[in-house]
Amino acid sequence: MKLKKSYTTQEIAELLGICKKTIARRRKKIANDKMKSDWVKKKGTKYYHKKQFLTEFIPEKILSSNEEDLELELKRIKTYVNKLKNPNDLATFLSYLDWSYFCTVSYEKDLSPEHCRSNMDKLFDELRKQYPKKSLRILFSTEPFKKRGGGFHNHIALFGSLENETIQSILDNQFPHAINHVEDYRNSMAGMNYILKDWNKMDGLYWGIRGTDLERDGERVHKILECA
Structure with a gap:
């Protein structure tokens, strides 16, 4: 898969299999970081995240690697998130x-x-x-x-x-x-x-x-x- 230049909150949620609240918490976390504050722009009621924002969830070296490795990492993230839905495990x-x-x-x-x-x-x-x-x-x-x-x-x-x-x-x-x-x-x-x-x-x-x-x-x- 090829990465886009920016993503909406919904697109990140679908890409990584995570909830919008998790994305919002990460967005709030980087708001006061001068190195990362321009990663997110708000237009109307929607937030748009530069692809660099994905490094909050995916290691940068994986994000910039080949498509096969990136697909594998996304699969791992979704597996991890799904496992967290069973707290008794x-x-x-x-x-x-x-x-x-x-x-x-x-x-x-x-x-x-x-x-x-x-x-x-x-x-x-x-x-x-x-x-x-x-x-x-x-x-x-x-x-x-x-x-x-x-x-x-x-x-x-x-x-x-x-x-x-x-x-x-x-x-x-x-x-x-x-x-x-x-x-x-x-x-x-x-x-x-x-x-x-x-x-x-x-x-x-x-x-x-x-x-x-x-x-x-x-x-x-x-x-x-x-x-x-």
Whole structure:
């Protein structure tokens, strides 16, 4: 798809599958930002948004990428929004929390799920050891390799005010015989849904969550849902 130079509120709502109130909140948010204040013009009762306004919902590098990548990102956003309509879903519940990174650890050896679970516990313990004063949280799942015929790998959502390079270094030190990948977490990736896609079929061995403030996190999400 090709982007237009400007969009009405209705057009953005249809493009991204989000409600007009969400768009209005973002519009209000950027009103006092000198760098963004000219992104929106009002004519009569209608608002017209420059295509740059879409970066409030879509990463700029995706917005300026090829049509195929843009279509995929829009699909991810709509999937994420649809999932939020079911607050009783575990992935939806956890999506209301802040997350910093999405990581994958692909082990060279064919490890058992028990070993992978132990690795995730050791990873969180190492994070706490190195950064005892920071608020930290990890959610992980353990999945089998589909094409390799044996062994498992881990997907991780991580929260913490740490640099990407720091997380990459910690993973490489913890798991030197693995391919470790770190990228910024975006809600539109629907990372929670990916990590927990089979959570109701798993026992505690295959997924888990560790954090320094889990009780407070839970209270925060409940307050958000009560106000929704």
